[in-house]
Amino acid sequence: MSKEIIPLISYFKSFIPLSKEEIKALNERVTERRIKRKQFILQEHEVCRYYTFVVSGCFKMYSVDKDGTEHNLQFASENDWIVDIDSFHNKKPSKLYIAALENAVVLQIEKNDLWYLYTYFPKFDRNFRVIIEYKFIELQNRMLQNISATGDEKYEFFLKQYPQLANRLSNTQIASYLGITPQFLSKIRAKRIRN
Amino acid sequence: MSKEIIPLISYFKSFIPLSKEEIKALNERVTERRIKRKQFILQEHEVCRYYTFVVSGCFKMYSVDKDGTEHNLQFASENDWIVDIDSFHNKKPSKLYIAALENAVVLQIEKNDLWYLYTYFPKFDRNFRVIIEYKFIELQNRMLQNISATGDEKYEFFLKQYPQLANRLSNTQIASYLGITPQFLSKIRAKRIRN
DNA sequence: CGAAAATTTGACATGACTCAACTGGAGTGG
DNA sequence: CCACTCCAGTTGAGTCATGTCAAATTTTCG
Secondary structure (H helix, E strand, C coil): CCCCCHHHHHHHHCCCCCCHHHHHHHHHHEEEEEECCCCEEECCCCCCCEEEEEEECCEEEEEECCCCCEEEEEEECCCEEECCHHHHHHCCCCCCEEEECCCEEEEEEEHHHHHHHHHHCHHHHHHHHHHHHHHHHHHHHHHHHHHHCCHHHHHHHHHHHCHHHHHHCCHHHHHHHHCCCHHHHHHHHHHHHHC | CCCCCHHHHHHHHCCCCCCHHHHHHHHHHEEEEEECCCCEEECCCCECCEEEEEEECCEEEEEECCCCCEEEEEEECCCEEECCHHHHHHCCECCCEEEECCCEEEEEEEHHHHHHHHHHCHHHHHHHHHHHHHHHHHHHHHHHHHHHCCHHHHHHHHHHHCHHHHHHCCHHHHHHHHCCCHHHHHHHHHHHHHC
């Protein structure tokens, strides 16, 4: 195969393995794209046209408030999906941006193609149900942290849960994800080192 | 039908309507339960055995931290689901409680039965995929609020998004959901009235 | 190497929490 | 019908967590 689709096949295999026909159908409907660092795959007011699977590299999805401050809603690196589901599903203009934090290779599926897969191969319904269930659990855990923990605790939790990701991200990006200012994160880090 | 299953059928209908066979299979696998105010349907350290559909009444799902403070992760009222998915899926002890805030009627599905439905009627995979996608969108919006808004803004947003629910909940419950103290919410409300 | 961005640091301001006292219903039992 | 308790809500004083602004320093990357 010319496209880098193998990581995606392996990924699905970890849920429910795909048959030859399903792999073929998937392969025919997936587009490979190479994205450079700082490039956008979604900008505010656009409709999110793709479900994007990250083969390599790293992305952030974020909103920009009225003061111009960014708020990171999600990161996605290898073997993860990134999409504004609300915009994608309902064809409505997104309030979010998705940008590459590193040069990246992705596989993208358009809505019509995904619908085709859902319709003719129910296993995709199953797989995507399970995938989003896991993402939901992850988000719920983050939510619980957010309503119950202090800045220090949120940072500790993040480092513990995503040690490999934390290495690749700037502290500014992490602060934006945790919902604190970069200056305050810097002070948290200074205190950690002292103790 | 003796059970109050009609609300559930109507609910599914708003996604993809069920066939006669699917309704029958669903009906055979769903248990109706009446829950009194303050009663638990899940407690910490138990495994969450049911996907629970709320026919009437209102629930909260929350954790209790080391100081004994409750943190509301989710509410569920009519035509909504409540379940600790992580515990349910992976048969692991829950860290959460689910308690009724009002007398309630629910329909519950056990894991084996849900698996049966998924296996023999792929439409349930589809329906539950779409259901959780919507819940994911909702949770993402809440997350975005949480990392970017002040207490006042979070409260405004909550009132605007769930006006009917806000009427039924005590301010203490709302504060716990927003991640602020009831005292601080009270001050926010006092300021709102002044302006 | 040099410009731009990220990080750190300090002084100060404000948001949000804590604790404790008070208020005002909603039961409950006499 | 009253006295009582029990909660939820309110309020105020003091404190702590976190944000803002600005400047200095370090790192990154073209």
